[in-house]
Amino acid sequence: MPQTIDLNADLGEGVGDDDAMLTIVTSANIACGFHAGSPTLLARTCAQAHRRGVAIGAQVSYPDREGFGRRYMAMDPEDLRADIVYQIGALTALASATGARVTYVKPHGALYNTVVADEEQAAAVVAAVRSVDPGLAVMGLPRSLVLDLARDAGLPVITEAFADRGYRPDGTLVPRTEAGALLTDSAQIARRVVDLVTTGTLTAVDGSTITVDAESVCLHGDTPGAVEHAMATRAALLGAGVDLSAIARG
Template identity: 80%
Template sequence: MVATIDLNADLGEGVGDDEAMLGVVTSANVACGFHAGSPILLARTCVQAHSRGVAIGAQVSYPDREGFGRRYMDIDTEDLRADIVYQIGALTALAMAAGTQIGYVKPHGALYNTIVSDEQQAAAVVAAVRSVDPRLAVMGLPQSLVLALARDAGLSTIAEAFADRGYRRDGTLVPRGEAGALLTDSAEIARRVVELVTTGTLTAVDGSRIDIDAKSICLHGDTPGAVGHAQATRAALLGAGINLAPVIRR
């Protein structure tokens, strides 16, 4: 049986080469303006993604443009829920104006990592998504609390892995700034992704082997050499006979 995997990237942030990345990925996590992006940039990103046949998801975040959404925020449940609803609504309208629709929601940065285990914030995100459109899927880390709560709420989920990030033995990401957090060699990144897709396992920073059941692979667009990493990964997957396709398209 031939494997199929989705390749996603965070786009519309005003950093990196979005046009080049759209030639590689099958899904685009488009920023919603809270951590990065402007209305015109997000609108153009939706148009470009749609013209390339790339699926679109809403990349929601804490309201933290100064910190690029990578700083933890202690937010009241109703405030966070309203923030998420607002962001999904904005990108939904921009996608519709571009002739397409969003199919999933992916939290960004610190919010993404927080809702791996924080029940209050994870529940707020799930409630927000479900209240806007219960057909939307939630993308997150395998075994994370947010995906469990999303499934309990009747939402579809997309478990993802990261091409250029290091993992701890518990399956969580090595925090940025720590040794092993970011991978920088395109060939090694591509090799690891093929290994992950074909075996469902990766080597953590401590040398242990961990199981990762992912339907989508994230290729960061804002890291040095990102386009080269992405192109090498796509080529390696196709060379291994692995099909590339979005998990959800609407």
């Protein structure tokens, strides 16, 4: 297994401690305003990430500020494609104004989970990214449909795992409405990520061992104890001899 890993976090959402997370992660998935964030906040987050040498990704979502982007929306593919183009364009402009560059795209929340298997929405995401910049990478779950379609379209892809989320035996995430969806112990989370990076496996919610091919690990910034979880994870990885580096550098 690789001894280098990217650490990413969802930032620019107006929740959590972005300043602290930017001292820990190597990539920042910055909100684009559709589920959270204001233009001022997003510009500030881009500038802070750029100053710290943290890679910037566009965290695109359904137009769902009320539900924080965590509610499924049965969108027309053309509308979804246009919404994603709009979001990438907005964050690209804000980043450019700070001297930074958006280098990858990560769907957020319900959209992230939907494009694991929904062909229409996955295709809309890929078409949107490719129409903006075919050099942009797409970040998502291993074996997800959106990554398969992105590869077929010639886009770079980044496979991702989650430090603090429960997994089903099929490699998908346990829904937040179900037991076991979220891990809360920093030491447990840190050990789990080290095991993931060094062995390529995780323990699913039913106790089974699953294989997870991840080039990046997401450290959620909006959960209780997020900074402590992230610090413990970073320290544990470095202590295990794992290098930390962004994949999609600007």
